[in-house]
Amino acid sequence: MITLTGKSVFGGVEIGKIAFYKRNNQQVKRWRVEDTEAEVTRFEAAKASAVEQLQGLYEKAMKDVGEENAMIFEIHQMMLEDLDYLESIIHIITNQQVNAEYAVATTADNFAAMFSAMDDAYMQGRAADVKDVSERILNILSGAGNTAFSTDEPAIIAADDLVPSETVQLDKEKVLGFATMYGSSNSHTAILARTMNIPAIIGLGEELKEEYDGAYAVIDGFDGKIYIDPDEETLALMREKQAKDREKKLLLQELKGKENVTLSGQKINIYANIGNTSDVGSVLQNDAGGIGLFRSEFLYLENDTFPTEEQQFQVYKTVAENMAGKKVIIRTLDIGADKQVAYFNLPQEENPALGYRAIRICLTQTDIFKTQLRALLRASAYGQIAIMFPMITSVWEVRRIKEILEEVRAELKADGIPYNEEMEIGIMIETPAAVMVSRELAKEVDFFSVGTNDLTQYTLAIDRQNPKLDDFYDPHHPAVLAMIQMAADSIHAEGKWIGICGELGADLEMTETFLKMGIDELSVSPSMILSVRKKVRETK
C-alpha cells in the first residue's frame, strides 16, 4: 500500500480505480506563411468556433453546476475578445510571417508568464485560464476539435492540475474524486469540486505518478490522503468512514437547493458563520445563502503581529470570490474581553467584558481600524462584501465609523483603487443600549444582526465566560426575547433588515419564534444550515 498526502479541498471517501487525465498535448510547430492575411482569417475562424464551444460549455455548466460556476466560461469568452491578446496573435502572424498555431502558443506563454509574475493572486490564477483558452484554439486549428477525456467506469481522476474547462467537461457520473499534484484551494476547479460534492485533494506533488493509472485506490478527502493498493485493514476502515458520511449527507442532502420557506410561505435567509477561509468549503457544501458572520478577529488571533492590509485583503477577497456573488458579511475585529491578543498590549481590566474591546478599540486606535477597512473595501470589488460593526451602543459611534469609512474611501479613490461604492454596512445588536436606540441606528445603516451570545450576557448581567453561572445564563429568557422583538420592530419600521448570528440562531426550538418575530436571516454554523432549513420547512 502506498499512502500519499496532500491538501484537502473537499471531504468524502471514495474507492475505485485511478484514471490519469490525458491530454492530447500537441507540439506546436512553427512554419512560414506567405499569405498572412489568409492566416489571420484562419485564426479568426478558429477563435469564432472556440467562442461557440465556450457558449456550449457555459450552458452545460449552468445546468450541471449553476451560474456561479458557469461564469468561468463567460470569462473565457471575454478573454478571447481581449484586444491585447488578439493584437499579439495577429501581430506575430503578420510581422513574423508565421502560422496561427505558433502565434497563439507564443502569446499564451507570454500572457501566462505575465499573469504569473503579478503580485495579485487573482491575476496569477488567470495564467491557467489564458492557457486553457489558447489550448482550445490550438485544438480547433489542428482539427482535434473539442476533445473530452472520458473513462469507462467511475474513477478517481488524477492529474498534474486541471483547468476549469477540463473539470466541467468530465462526465460527472464517472468521477469519484479529484487528486492533483499541484493546484490552489481557491481555483475554480476547487470550487467546482466543492459544488459537485466529491472528495478532492490538491498538492499531492510528484509522488502522484502516472504509473498509478488504473491502480485501485481510496481517496479520503477528509484527511487529504490517497491509499494506493490499500490493505484489507485500511479498506475496511475507509468503507466504514464512507458509510457513516454517506448516511449523514444523504439525510440532509435532500434539502439542498430547496427554499427556506415555511408551509405558509414565509421565507427566511439562512447564512453561515465562519472564522476562517477554510470554512468556506463547508458553507458551500451545506448550501448556505451567504455568510452572515465572518469573525475577522481570527486573523489577528492567529498572527504574532498586526496582519497587514495586503494579508487581510487576500483573505477577504478569497472568501468573496469563493462565495461567487453571494453576500459575505465581515465583522470588523472584535478583540478584547475573551479574545486577547498580546501584541495589542491591552491593559489588564477589572471587568473586561465591559471594557476596552471591539469597536471601542477601533474608534480610539484608528490606524488599526483603517487598515482593516482599506482591506475590506478593496476586497469589496471582488464579491458582495458587507461590513458589520460589533459592540455598538450609541448613534455617535456609528456616525464616527461612517466618517472614518468615508476617509478610507477617499484615499482609495485618490489612489485609483477599485471598491464597491454600494457596499452595505450593518451593526451588531449585542447591547441593550443598541436595542433601545435601534430605531435611530436604523436610520444610519443598511442591516442588523443580533449577537445573542453577548446580548444575553449584557441583558442578564451574567458573564458568558463564567462556568459557575451556566444555569443562570439563559438566552431564552423573556427579557432577551423581548430585546430581539423590540429591535426587529424598530428596524423594520425603518425599512431595514435584521438577522441573528449568535448561537441562539441555530437553536431549533427557537426557529418558529424567530419566524413569528419577522427575523429576516439566521446565520448559523455551516453544519447546522440544512437542519435549520428542515425546521423552517416544517413550520406552519
Ligand code: PEP
Ligand atoms: C454574539 O455575541 O452573539 C456574537 C455572534 O459574537 P461573538 O460570539 O463572536 O462575541
Ligand code: MG
Ligand atoms: Mg459578540
